[in-house]
Amino acid sequence: MAASLLVLGILGALAATMATITAVLVKWAAKARTRSSAAVVLFLLGMMIAMLGGALLYFLHPGSTGLVEGLWLASGAMSLTVFPVVLTFLKDAQARLEQKEAYRPRALRSPALFALAILGLVVLNEFLMGWTFQLAAGSLVPSDASSPLSVLTLGVDSPWFILPMAIEMGLSVYFLRQFLPRSLCRLLWLQAALMALSPPAFGVGPAVVPVTVAGSAGMIVLIIYVMELIYRDRQLDPGIYRYLPALLAIYALMMAGVYLWLVYGNGLAFALSVLLEMVLFFEAVVRPEQFSEEGGVSWLLEPRWTFGLLAAIFVGEVFMGAALEVVLQPALFPSRIANLALSGSPETVLYRTFYNGFWFLATVTGSTWFLGMMGIEMGALVVFKLRETRSLETRVRLALLLGSYGAFAVFFPSTYYPAVFPHAPSGTAVPFLGWNMGLGSGPVAPGVFSAILLTYVISGVLVVLFGRRAICSVFCTAPLMFQGTTLDAMKGFNRSSPLARRYLSSRLSGLYTVTAGIVLVSLAAGSVLSYLDQVGRLQVTFLGADPGVFLYGLYFSVVWYLLFVSIPYAGNYNCVTMGWCYTGLIAGAFSRVGFFSLRVKDREVCRRCTTLDCAKGCPVGLVDMPGHFRRTGVFRSSKCCGVGDCVESCPYGNLYLHDVRHWVRARLRPFRARSRRDLPMVAPRPGPSSAPPLREGAVYRSTRVTGNDVAAGSGNP
Numbered sequence: 001m002a003a004s005l006l007v008l009g010i011l012g013a014l015a016a017t018m019a020t021i022t023a024v025l026v027k028w029a030a031k032a033r034t035r036s037s038a039a040v041v042l043f044l045l046g047m048m049i050a051m052l053g054g055a056l057l058y059f060l061h062p063g064s065t066g067l068v069e070g071l072w073l074a075s076g077a078m079s080l081t082v083f084p085v086v087l088t089f090l091k092d093a094q095a096r097l098e099q100k101e102a103y104r105p106r107a108l109r110s111p112a113l114f115a116l117a118i119l120g121l122v123v124l125n126e127f128l129m130g131w132t133f134q135l136a137a138g139s140l141v142p143s144d145a146s147s148p149l150s151v152l153t154l155g156v157d158s159p160w161f162i163l164p165m166a167i168e169m170g171l172s173v174y175f176l177r178q179f180l181p182r183s184l185c186r187l188l189w190l191q192a193a194l195m196a197l198s199p200p201a202f203g204v205g206p207a208v209v210p211v212t213v214a215g216s217a218g219m220i221v222l223i224i225y226v227m228e229l230i231y232r233d234r235q236l237d238p239g240i241y242r243y244l245p246a247l248l249a250i251y252a253l254m255m256a257g258v259y260l261w262l263v264y265g266n267g268l269a270f271a272l273s274v275l276l277e278m279v280l281f282f283e284a285v286v287r288p289e290q291f292s293e294e295g296g297v298s299w300l301l302e303p304r305w306t307f308g309l310l311a312a313i314f315v316g317e318v319f320m321g322a323a324l325e326v327v328l329q330p331a332l333f334p335s336r337i338a339n340l341a342l343s344g345s346p347e348t349v350l351y352r353t354f355y356n357g358f359w360f361l362a363t364v365t366g367s368t369w370f371l372g373m374m375g376i377e378m379g380a381l382v383v384f385k386l387r388e389t390r391s392l393e394t395r396v397r398l399a400l401l402l403g404s405y406g407a408f409a410v411f412f413p414s415t416y417y418p419a420v421f422p423h424a425p426s427g428t429a430v431p432f433l434g435w436n437m438g439l440g441s442g443p444v445a446p447g448v449f450s451a452i453l454l455t456y457v458i459s460g461v462l463v464v465l466f467g468r469r470a471i472c473s474v475f476c477t478a479p480l481m482f483q484g485t486t487l488d489a490m491k492g493f494n495r496s497s498p499l500a501r502r503y504l505s506s507r508l509s510g511l512y513t514v515t516a517g518i519v520l521v522s523l524a525a526g527s528v529l530s531y532l533d534q535v536g537r538l539q540v541t542f543l544g545a546d547p548g549v550f551l552y553g554l555y556f557s558v559v560w561y562l563l564f565v566s567i568p569y570a571g572n573y574n575c576v577t578m579g580w581c582y583t584g585l586i587a588g589a590f591s592r593v594g595f596f597s598l599r600v601k602d603r604e605v606c607r608r609c610t611t612l613d614c615a616k617g618c619p620v621g622l623v624d625m626p627g628h629f630r631r632t633g634v635f636r637s638s639k640c641c642g643v644g645d646c647v648e649s650c651p652y653g654n655l656y657l658h659d660v661r662h663w664v665r666a667r668l669r670p671f672r673a674r675s676r677r678d679l680p681m682v683a684p685r686p687g688p689s690s691a692p693p694l695r696e697g698a699v700y701r702s703t704r705v706t707g708n709d710v711a712a713g714s715g716n717p
């Protein structure tokens with residue numbers, strides 16, 4: 001035992017030393033500008049590879065023959081690599097003699113080719129080290145490598161590969177930090193840390209839970225950082241613009257690799273992702289000049305880029321959520337995943353593939369850990385937005401939104417209900433009365449009729465009093481995802497995307513009406529079928545599930561996320577703008593008869609306003625609101641979900657959200673005339689230079705809310 005620990009200690013120290021040497025060589029490679037300096041780096045890396053190759057040969061064929069073969073290989077390879085270096089130095093010496101004072105070292109002919117060679121040698125070096133040290137430590141035997149793919153997988157998915165690699169990455173960034181942009185440096189640090197937290201490297205022992213959780217936490221930090229980075233830098237440096245999608249695509253593959261390794265014991269996808277990440281990483285540090293290119297790219301004008309970024313993040317999240325479920329709920333999660341055997345006729349295989357894929361996605365996106373991760377990432381962006389928000393009312397709403405998500409998406413369904421009501425009907429969640437999104441949250445059994453009815457009554461009352469925002473900007477999980485800084489910035493796509501443009505304004509277009517019609521009819525049909533199933537009159541299922549529950553999964557666990565990723569094409573808040581969410585449609589219908597509306601303090605200000613910033617700030621694309629303000633001072637739309645960005649955007653602080661509180665205050669005003677306080681209104685933000693000067697007194701004059709105002713607000717102008 002003591003002897004094997006000693007061997008492990010010696011091997012560990014050796015691996016750390018080699019990793020440090022490699023990092024130093026990477027630093028030299030990044031700084032190499034002449035042929036002779038490049039040749040030295042290539043030679044030294046070649047030497048390391050030769051030594052490792054020799055050692056590997058010995059461990060593959062232990063004994064005197066293997067030792068001789070290994071020594072031959074090492075010395076033969078070293079001798080071969082020394083020739084080009086000596087030749088380069090001789091040529092340089094000759095040039096120095098001939099040119100004397102005018103001598104200049106010969107510049108690298110092709111820096112890109114040199115970087116490629118360095119990448120190849122570093123990867124090969126690391127790979128050989130992984131194999132050699134595993135054989136030396138006795139964690140592998142030569143016969144384990146039965147095919148080239150198993151060689152690749154076993155060589156990479158081991159601590160002897162991953163940990164030296166993490167050290168190399170960390171040291172390389174440290175050595176080259178002055179040459180790299182700060183934002184890239186931070187990303188590279190995170191990458192090095194994440195490399196050290198690779199679950200397949202540690203096997204399925206006791207380390208798998210802490211390593212998977214810590215790795216996921218690191219990934220969450222990285223995603224938040226990337227999202228905030230692109231929010232702050234709307235004009236991205238070309239190097240970062242290229243780097244981010246590639247990095248996130250590799251991480252998506254890596255997360256899929258972790259999941260496949262956990263569930264099927266296959267580490268090939270993970271190994272491939274590690275190699276790809278190495279290439280991306282070392283390409284960035286060896287060629288730092290690519291990050292100082294002139295110019296910038298506005299990613300908000302690049303829907304394809306943004307879509308790629310969101311899609312990569314989403315795929316990564318899905319597999320990361322699934323991996324967390326597997327390690328943290330091992331008794332529960334795998335049994336909930338649909339796993340039909342892919343055999344039979346081509347149609348059967350196709351159907352089963354679709355079935356498995358659909359339920360995998362629906363199960364994961366509805367699972368606690370996925371929602372928890374999304375909550376932390378998107379919630380962090382909402383917190384950043386909260387810091388930028390001046391309106392107290394919007395700040396309070398954002399805080400409520402964060403609290404609602406934590407309570408209703410994570411705490412109640414995953415902790416409270418299972419502990420307190422272990423036998424609650426399936427689909428039970430809050431709000432309201434357990435029916436989080438109304439119909440479809442569970443099968444429509446006769447016993448839950450009153451709960452369903454009360455759910456809609458409570459939703460309806462809240463919407464009538466406070467507007468659609470009670471659901472679509474507080475209780476639903478969607479607004480957390482839409483309203484963080486970066487996602488909010490994507491509302492620009494509502495105007496630039498040809499598809500999203502068709503849903504602009506408060507007008508209910510033909511397309512909107514058709515979509516809403518299909519959704520509502522499907523909901524009604526699904527609910528009736530579900531009821532008939534429950535009372536034993538029919539036996540209808542869709543993809544093996546209750547019809548109502550299937551629709552719920554389809555709309556909220558599959559379509560919602562697909563359209564979320566498609567924001568660059570479908571626009572932000574597309575569940576609202578396109579009318580495909582039945583809960584939102586019902587809330588919108590209630591909002592038409594409620595107290596909620598948008599009002600301006602002074603119509604004259606809007607008539608003279610040339611910025612129309614309120615319309616530009618609207619995440620739902622209600623571009624026609626200024627016209628209503630100019631005509632009547634009031635705007636009401638069933639699509640308005642009271643986000644309040646318009647209030648924030650108005651440069652004159654002329655706009656406020658009106659609801660039942662204002663109505664009550666207006667009624668009470670005669671009784672408290674002397675102590676009247678102004679209604680909650682946002683202070684005007686410093687106006688843009690294009691904002692016209694206003695009449696004295698026009699900006700801050702608060703509107704006296706009268707009964708006539710309330711009456712005017714009840715009809716859509």
Ligand code: SF4
Pocket residue numbers: 471472473476477478479575576581582583584585
């Ligand atoms: S429309 Fe539906 S999914 Fe979108 S915010 Fe409203 S309730 Fe949520």
Ligand code: SF4
Pocket residue numbers: 600605606607609610611612613614615626629649650651652653654655
């Ligand atoms: S930005 Fe302000 S002043 Fe201009 S139209 Fe909108 S609410 Fe009126």
